Amino acid sequence: MTHPILETRDLTVRFGGHVAVDAVSCTFRTGELCAIVGPNGAGKTTYFNLISGQIPASAGRVVLNGQDITRAGVSRRCDLGIGRAFQLTNLFPNLTVLENVRLVIQSKRRMGFALFSTAASHVELTNRAEEILDSVRMMPLSGYKVSELSHGNQRKLEVALLIALDPLVYMFDEPTAGMSVDEAPVVLDLIARLKAQTDRTILLVEHKMDVIRSLADRIVVLHNGALAADGAPAEVMASDVVQEAYMGKELDIA
């Protein structure tokens, strides 16, 4: 049940002289929800980009399910089981909500190169997309264009796309960013349900400490691009390095 699914070994990226992610070695297990925390500029999103392939690594490796994917492209990694949601909403704005989800399912079933059948004739894709939308209670919005949705609903759809993709590793980059206090729990609830219902690995970049406390099995702390702490939530939160790096508290020099 808890065998390693994703591993980064000395994963490093340099932009010019600046080391954005510095030799981060970390192993993630199936069924685990791991929160990745750190102050702004700590390299959390960059670390995510290295794992999902948006930027190439300068050094080190990414291993998914025993397979080295360090050199694989973004779409290949997606095929192999990396699913990524983005910090800034990143959808297909002029397509309908249903079409957004349908495209993900179509990709998962590798039907993108079907040229001579109409998309509407593949009822099974539409049905599955509607199931997903129903499960996140967005079915009433299915006919709207994404650009017509509220920010909160766009964030929700972002999560729905990942659920439709059902990857081995779910990667959420600040899923509640920019959401109101009323809206955020809806998205967090979706992630909590996901955690309860599957044994997929979930990586979550998040700032809200209460969220992390209630959801995470484990916390990884990044600081200046390097791994600063890694362990169970209570233990990591109490550690000096987190108190200093993340909470901004000065260390008492004894």
Add this chain to the structure above:
Amino acid sequence: MLVKLLSGDSPRSPLLALILLAILIALAFAPFLFPGIRSVDTAARICIFIVLVASYDLLLGYTGIVSFAHTMFFGMGAYGVALASVHMGRGFDALAVGTLAGAALAAVFAFLIALFSLRVRAIFFAMITLAVASAVAVLVSQLSQITGGEDGLTFLIPRELTPAFRFGDELFGVRLNGKLLNYYLVFLASLALFLLLLRIVNSPFGRVLQAIRENDFRAESIGYRVVAYRTTATCISAAVAAFAGALYAVWIRYVGPDAVLSFDIMLDILLMVVIGGMGTMYGAVIGAVLLLIAQNYLQELMGLGAGAFEGVPILPELLSADRWLLWLGILFVLSVYFFPTGIVGRLRQGR
């Protein structure tokens, strides 16, 4: 049945449906409704340009790729038919071989251009297509032993497609000759190609293209290999353009750099797709009809207007037939200003 033929992509505007139906009927019965060499010639050109513009819309409107080589692909189909007919002698086999060879060459060129440029960024594709298209146009006009150079090539098409072939007397006052058959070859082939394109843009593949146009970054991250899709779309678009070129060559029985490779055709395609409405397919129909009719008849209309206003200051000069390009330009500016999403986009909004 009809919905199936249209691949479920209905015009979604009663007025648009009416206009399209009128155009279809007019083109289907053009030789009977508008007898006369010139009007039938205009109708055939409209059919061919609908296909050419629709194939360009697959790239520009659906995939979001700007290409300046569409005339080159068009020309490859045309020269394919001409060269095959010259070397193999007149016959339907020459037409088939020439068309297929032209389309294959166009697809190969499109594949190579796409492979070299689309990997990097879509904007390079536009520049490279411009360079390759210019190079090919120069090459064609220089290699006069093969291509006939600037003079182009005149060739014979099967007798069954020429006015000399008679297969009956008259029907509703129209001579039943090979030219009529030729028109219906052009019309039916164009209709089939248009329906094929309509099917492709409404297929799962077409949806991926739209996703790529909307957000290529996200398309990649949900598992679509964007380069592969863009390349495939480019090849299909090029091959269909070559088919349109082959039909054009069969219709005018001549190819030359000015007739099938000139940059003016590229500009016309761009104007038609923008005026009609990008990313709609039906926009190609509206754009091609409007622009070709304007090009062919605006001059005369203006000549009439100039005559009518004789004696009034300035007006006759403004309406003089020589000023037709000025008016076409004004029409274009106005249509882009008032219909930024094209005529089809405007009609659909007006629901």
